[in-house]
Amino acid sequence: MELVESVRKQVAANRFPPKGAILVVAVSGGVDSVALLHILLPLAGHYSWRLVVAHLNHKLRQEAKRDAQFVEQLAQQLGLKFVGGTAEVRREAKSCKLTLEEAGRTARYRFLRRVASRYRAAAIVMAHTADDQAETIVMNWLRGAAVRGLAGMRGLERGIWRPLLGVEKRALQRFAKEYKLAYREDRSNRELNYTRNQIRHQALPLLERINPGLRNMLLRSATTFAALEDFVAQMVKDVFHKLAIKGRGRISFHRAAFSKLHAFIQDELLLYAIEYILGSRQGFKKVHISEMRRVVDSPKKVSSKQLPAKLFLIKTCDKITISRYRPKNL
Amino acid sequence: MELVESVRKQVAANRFPPKGAILVVAVSGGVDSVALLHILLPLAGHYSWRLVVAHLNHKLRQEAKRDAQFVEQLAQQLGLKFVGGTAEVRREAKSCKLTLEEAGRTARYRFLRRVASRYRAAAIVMAHTADDQAETIVMNWLRGAAVRGLAGMRGLERGIWRPLLGVEKRALQRFAKEYKLAYREDRSNRELNYTRNQIRHQALPLLERINPGLRNMLLRSATTFAALEDFVAQMVKDVFHKLAIKGRGRISFHRAAFSKLHAFIQDELLLYAIEYILGSRQGFKKVHISEMRRVVDSPKKVSSKQLPAKLFLIKTCDKITISRYRPKNL
Incomplete structure (x- = not known):
């Protein structure tokens, strides 16, 4: 029960979720999410949480329907509410020009948010592990992510709680074995995501030969990057609300104040x-x-530039402006 | 001559090095540094720079002596001052418990700084390429570096100028071929650094199969991370000099002011x-x-903690202190 104890400590430290909360637990039927559900059960008793089991059928594989039935039965056995949903992931991927994996993820989060909102849940609980976290960070890094991506998934963020982010998949497998939990082979993830598979089976093993402590290092660094991102985000927000002159469809900054800021913050302010x-x-x-x-840096006193999404950056004698409206006389 | 032109533009944009400057050029004799020297020559004429060719013999290989002679002759032919040095890298590595590569790098930078100081040089010029930069960033990342490491090597930093950081090694090879430059096979680097070789020959090719744009992405991200590091460093310095109460062998912060800061900045302030x-x-x-x-976070009002290097962190009712002296009555 050490996994239960470690999650309990997390709850006590974060003071979240509160007593009596409704929690939507995302259960695919694979070992991670089945273990998660069983780890949450004793805590639900202790904290008077009400667990809602949610499962989305991506309709990508033949076994998908049986996965859904398995999860529904599991919820029934445990006396928990079950909410199932279906998504036409293949069609969505095609029509929105997304990879199957992107379309699947978008559909999954949309479904979970809908369930959470319907039940007025305090949080969606997801079974992401330390292995998922390491893969996500490597994947984000390879995609050129900055600080936000290197921070990986957050333990607690925008209504999503990931209590197993520090737990290795191995530990969940041991837990499932010890308590003789039945689960389904989680093949969808494996087949769906080509890049993640390359990272799991090729990149990570190779990189771990170069630095055997890689996984732990990635998880530790994630914490540092999360703190840094958090700090920068808060700082930018503060400066924005102090300096921004808010108009209809436009935001301006006085050039004198703007130019005193560090170039890094100037960029972040424009994005904000x-x-x-x-x-x-x-x-x-x-x-x-x-x-x-x-x-911004050009010696010209007055100039402008069209940006994506029909926005304009306008530099006048005394202001830097982001605007929906085409600048006049420039 | 497009390489010469691109370096000239860099000089104009940075307004560095100034006209008439003395520059110590690190020349190993390999294609990168030989090309660098020939790229600098026409600029030296234009800007009235005086180039000093510096070469350190690591005494690790039989050919090392011939490399040194080659560089000395090259300098002579070009009418440039030559300064050679030797280092007992193997012995230093042993006595300081460093890898050969670390000992070699330490010895090299120490030698170059000594030469630069003797000639009152404006900068040391090094031939690091975009390939070196990509490898360095991957290596730093694998070692668990934070923002500073992900920023990679800087183009201009603490008296070192790396004008070729945006140039691929391939371009230097083409340049050498076009101008029929003689150079020595640069075997020392290849043999010296086991980790870098793994990254060059195994990790980078694999990662580039996953993201073919990886190298450019790394170089672009480096710029972002450099700006971020720069901003954070400046910010921490400003806050430190505003808040720190400086005593003999101790630095204190008022707890009230300290506790208002973001946890990230608190950590950075303590390190500063x-x-x-x-x-x-x-x-x-x-x-x-x-x-x-x-x-810092504990609910205790008063406490202390011994740190490495015989320092103490002391929390009293009104102050947070880093001190060389053991706290009394705690």
Whole structure:
């Protein structure tokens, strides 16, 4: 029961989830999520949580239906509420030009959020392990992620709780064996994600030959990067709300104040302004940041630049502005 | 001559090195450093620089002496000052418990700094390429480096200038071929550094199969991480000099002000205080930061903790202190 004890300590330290909370547990039927469910059971008794078992059928494989039935029966046996859903992942991937893995993940999170909202849940609980975390960090790093990606998945973030992020998959397998838990082979993940498989079976083993302590190092670094990201995000938010002049579809900064800031924060502020106007910074890449930098740093007193999503960066004598509206006379 | 032109642009953009500067060029005799020397020559004419060719003999291989002679003759032919040195790298590695590669690098930088100081040089110029940079970043990442390591080598830092950091080794090989430059096979690097070789020949090719744009991505990210590191370093320094109460062998912070800071900055401030007292933060690892965190966060009003290098962290009712002196009555 040491796994139960370690999760209990986590709950006590975070003071989360609160007593009496409703928790939506994402259960695929694989060993990780089945173990998670059984680790949560005694804690649910202790903290008076109500567990809702949620399962999304991606309809990608023949066994998918039997996986769903397995999870539904498991919930029944344990006396827990079951909520099933289906997604046409293959069709969504095609129509949205996503990989199957991306489409699957999007559909899964959308489903879980919907269930959580319907039950007014305090959190969605997911069974991601230390192995998943290490793979995710390597994958993010290979994709060119900055601090946010290197921080990996968070233990507690935007309504999602991942209590097993520090636990190795091996430990969950031992737990399942010890308590004779039945589970389904989790083949979907394995087949769905080509990059993750390359990382799991090729990259990580090779990199671990170079540094045998790699996994632990990645998990430790993730904590540092998470703290750094957190700090930078808070700092940027503070500076933004102190300096930004908010107009309809536009955000301006006084040039004098803006120019005193570190270039790094200037970039982050412009991105924050874009997110503030559009609700997202999707579609903005390093190349756009470089373009904005050039406008900001150029010796020209007045200039402008069109950005993605029909936004404009406008430099006038006294202001730097991100705007939905085409600048006049520039 | 496009390589010459690209370096010239760099000089113009950075306004460095200044006209008439003395530059110590590190020349191993391999293709990179020989190309570097020939790229610098026309610029030296244009900017009235005086180039000093420096070569350190590591005495690790039979050919080492001939490498030194080759570089000396090259300098002579070009009418440049030559400064040679020797190091007993094998002996130093043994006595200081370093790998050959670490001992070699330490000896090399020490030699170059000595030459630079003797000639009152504006900078040491090194031939590190984009390939070296990518390898260094992967190596740092595998070692668990944080932002500083992911920023890789800097183009201009503490008296060292690396004008070829954005240039691929291939381009230098083409340059050498085009201008029929003679150079020596650079075998020392290849044999000396086991980890770097694993990264060059195994890890990078595998990772590039997963993300074919990996190298460029690493170089772009390095710029972001460099800006971030720069920002954090400046920020920590500013906060330190604003808040630190400096005593003999001790640095204190008022607890009220300290506790208002983000945990990330608190950690960095404590490390900065350690560096301020000792002149270095060597020997302080993540585990020591965690220990300090526990003292700072503990509900106890008064407590203390011994740290490496005979330092103490002391928490009193109103102050957090890093001190050389054992706390009394705690």
